[in-house]
Amino acid sequence: xxxxxxxxxxxxxxxxxxxxxxxxxxxxxxxxxxxxxxxxxxxxxxxxxxxxxxxxxxxxxxxxxxxxxxxxxxxxxxxxxxxxxxxxxxxxxxxxxxxxxxxxxxxxxxxxxxxxxxxxxxxxxxxxxxxxxxxxxxxxxxxxxxxxxxxxxxxxxxxxxxxxxxxxxxxxxxxxxxxxxxxxxxxxxxxxxxxxxxxxxxxxxxxxxxxxxxxxxxxxxxxxxxxxxxxxxxxxxxxxxxxxxxxxxxxxxxxxxxxxxxxxxxxxxxxxxxxxxxxxxxx
DNA sequence: CACCATGTTCCTTG
DNA sequence: CCAAGGAACATGGT
Numbered sequence: 001x002x003x004x005x006x007x008x009x010x011x012x013x014x015x016x017x018x019x020x021x022x023x024x025x026x027x028x029x030x031x032x033x034x035x036x037x038x039x040x041x042x043x044x045x046x047x048x049x050x051x052x053x054x055x056x057x058x059x060x061x062x063x064x065x066x067x068x069x070x071x072x073x074x075x076x077x078x079x080x081x082x083x084x085x086x087x088x089x090x091x092x093x094x095x096x097x098x099x100x101x102x103x104x105x106x107x108x109x110x111x112x113x114x115x116x117x118x119x120x121x122x123x124x125x126x127x128x129x130x131x132x133x134x135x136x137x138x139x140x141x142x143x144x145x146x147x148x149x150x151x152x153x154x155x156x157x158x159x160x161x162x163x164x165x166x167x168x169x170x171x172x173x174x175x176x177x178x179x180x181x182x183x184x185x186x187x188x189x190x191x192x193x194x195x196x197x198x199x200x201x202x203x204x205x206x207x208x209x210x211x212x213x214x215x216x217x218x219x220x221x222x223x224x225x226x227x228x229x230x231x232x233x234x235x236x237x238x239x240x241x242x243x244x245x246x247x248x249x250x251x252x253x254x255x256x257x258x259x260x261x262x263x264x265x266x267x268x269x270x271x272x273x274x275x276x277x278x279x280x281x282x283x
Numbered sequence: 284c285a286c287c288a289t290g291t292t293c294c295t296t297g
Numbered sequence: 298c299c300a301a302g303g304a305a306c307a308t309g310g311t
Contacts, residue, residue: 002289003289003290006289032306059289059290079290079291080289080290081289081290081291081306082288082289082290082291082307082308083288083289083307083308083309098308114307115307115308115309116288116290116306116307116308116309117306117307117308118290118291118306118307119290120291127291127292151300152300152301153300153301154300154301158301161290163290163291170289170290171288171289171290172289173289250289270301270302270303271302271303271304272288272290273287273288
């Protein structure tokens with residue numbers, strides 16, 4: 001999925017498209033994505049409801065809606081998993097192969113497609129309650145961040161993926177932030193110096209902010225094969241040369257470090273790839 | 284066929 | 298109860 005920056009850009013985009021639109025039909029192509037909601041509950045709640053707003057929390061999208069008759073507000077929670085996309089499309093184009101949920105909005109339709117179906121679109125909000133602070137808000141304090149790190153001896157890279165520590169950092173930006181802060185990814189979280197904690201706190205914010213800015217400049221051509229906010233990987237075949245890549249270490253194994261020219265290395269931590277410069281990020 | 288992929292949750296094990 | 302490790306989920310690209 002899309003990590004925080006991609007979700008943020010998508011949220012800003014959809015925010016200006018969905019408010020005011022009313023759901024006329026609900027099609028669930030893959031019931032597992034609405035779990036733990038039941039199909040009847042999901043359909044009955046959404047049918048006739050109107051979108052009023054949209055916000056983001058970590059990697060989650062929070063759609064604010066209002067019920068058909070009572071006008072009572074409620075929230076629909078979205079998560080893109082690894083391969084999810086959400087966009088509005090004209091009803092004239094055919095549905096994608098992996099359409100997980102489709103909401104008929106009259107002239108257009110809201111499409112949630114997800115090849116691997118790891119994402120969610122549900123009325124169950126329990127998963128957001130365990131999220132840590134928003135890294136770009138004033139609630140994210142270097143001091144409490146450091147306190148939390150002290151309680152863990154896990155490798156710092158692995159710890160950064162813990163959404164209860166900070167919400168929204170994923171596998172790509174974890175490597176990017178550690179590279180910018182010049183901290184070895186294998187270093188136990190509780191062994192970072194105060195200075196390193198400060199540097200990492202700052203790097204997380206700057207890496208995410210830069211990615212949002214970069215993503216915001218890209219054309220979001222949501223229907224069909226266009227972009228949909230997935231700006232970190234190039235957009236699939238043929239699009240990479242059009243939208244420049246901004247990542248400094250992620251997926252650059254063997255390529256020269258932008259700082260020291262030595263080769264970037266790939267290691268595996270908690271079954272996920274980590275990219276780093278062994279020279280610039282020493283233990 | 285083998286391995287890799289933007290993530291989270293559940294199930295052990297200590 | 299908590300921390301940590303690993304598997305599972307599901308599909309596609311290389």
